[in-house]
Amino acid sequence: MKQVFRSKLAWVFGWAWIVFAAWNAWDLISRGSMPSALIAGAVLGVITVFVGLLALRPAIISEEGGIRVRNPLRTAYVPWSSVDQVRVSNAIVIVAGDTTIRCWSPQPSARERAKAVRRANKAQAQAQAQASDQRQHDAAAAGRTHADWVAQQLSEMAVLRKRNASGAISMSWSPVAIAGLAAVVTLVVVTIALA
Numbered sequence: 001m002k003q004v005f006r007s008k009l010a011w012v013f014g015w016a017w018i019v020f021a022a023w024n025a026w027d028l029i030s031r032g033s034m035p036s037a038l039i040a041g042a043v044l045g046v047i048t049v050f051v052g053l054l055a056l057r058p059a060i061i062s063e064e065g066g067i068r069v070r071n072p073l074r075t076a077y078v079p080w081s082s083v084d085q086v087r088v089s090n091a092i093v094i095v096a097g098d099t100t101i102r103c104w105s106p107q108p109s110a111r112e113r114a115k116a117v118r119r120a121n122k123a124q125a126q127a128q129a130q131a132s133d134q135r136q137h138d139a140a141a142a143g144r145t146h147a148d149w150v151a152q153q154l155s156e157m158a159v160l161r162k163r164n165a166s167g168a169i170s171m172s173w174s175p176v177a178i179a180g181l182a183a184v185v186t187l188v189v190v191t192i193a194l195a
Contacts, residue, residue, distance in 0.1 A: 005150045006059040007106045014055030021048040035195045042191040049184045053177055058105035060092065060150065062157055065166030067094060071104045073177045081165035083158035086151045094154070099169055108145040 021044055028037045028044070053072040061068040066079035082096040092103040144152075 001062075001064065003062045003153075004059050005062070005106060005153070007055075010055040010058075010105065014051050017048065017051045017055070021051075035191075038191050039195055042187050045187050046184050049180045052180060054104075057174070057177065058103070060103050060105070060154070062154065064161070064164055067154060067158075069094065069101050069103050070174070071102075073174055073181075074171055075174055076101045076169075076171045077167060078169050079165040079167050080158050080161040082169055083154070086154045086158065088145070088147050088151045092147050092151050092154075096169055101171075106147050106150055108147040 024044055025041065028041050032040065057070055057072055059070045061070065066077055067083065069076040069078070078094055078096045078099070078101065082099075083094060084097065085093075085095040087093050087095070088108060091107050094101045094103065
């Protein structure tokens with residue numbers, strides 16, 4: 001069972017940008033005139049590649065045999081049996097023996113963390129006033145960010161799926177990401193040469 005964890009807001013923004021970029025690329029091709037269309041296309045291409053790398057690519061994918069972490073340029077795979085700890089600081093960090101993998105998405109922002117602490121304090125005060133077990137649980141949950149929830153889910157999956165672990169810890173460069181960067185560099189060089 002595959003489950004994908006990512007920043008929903010970044011994903012929506014990324015696809016909105018892709019639609020915007022496609023519309024503008026069509027407009028540049030159909031109505032643009034050289035060299036201004038080439039310059040605008042190069043700027044559009046650079047921004048689009050960076051949006052793709054920073055907003056659409058980063059994700060944590062829980063697979064049957066382990067966790068696949070997609071960061072902008074690299075992909076890491078950690079089998080469930082190798083996961084020692086999943087913690088949250090300013091990013092989700094997966095510790096597997098001597099290997100530490102920082103995940104780009106989802107990340108808790110300082111604002112989100114402060115909001116969660118305020119919610120937790122408010123819920124804790126209400127729970128103490130009512131002295132209910134359910135209220136105590138709700139108070140604890142109120143102090144968590146989305147990244148905290150994802151880290152908890154991954155930790156629980158690591159315990160439950162250790163028997164199903166497959167593969168070894170691996171890190172590799174993403175050919176698609178590297179190709180995108182190479183295409184953008186080529187486009188910028190061609191634009192500078194022709195403009």
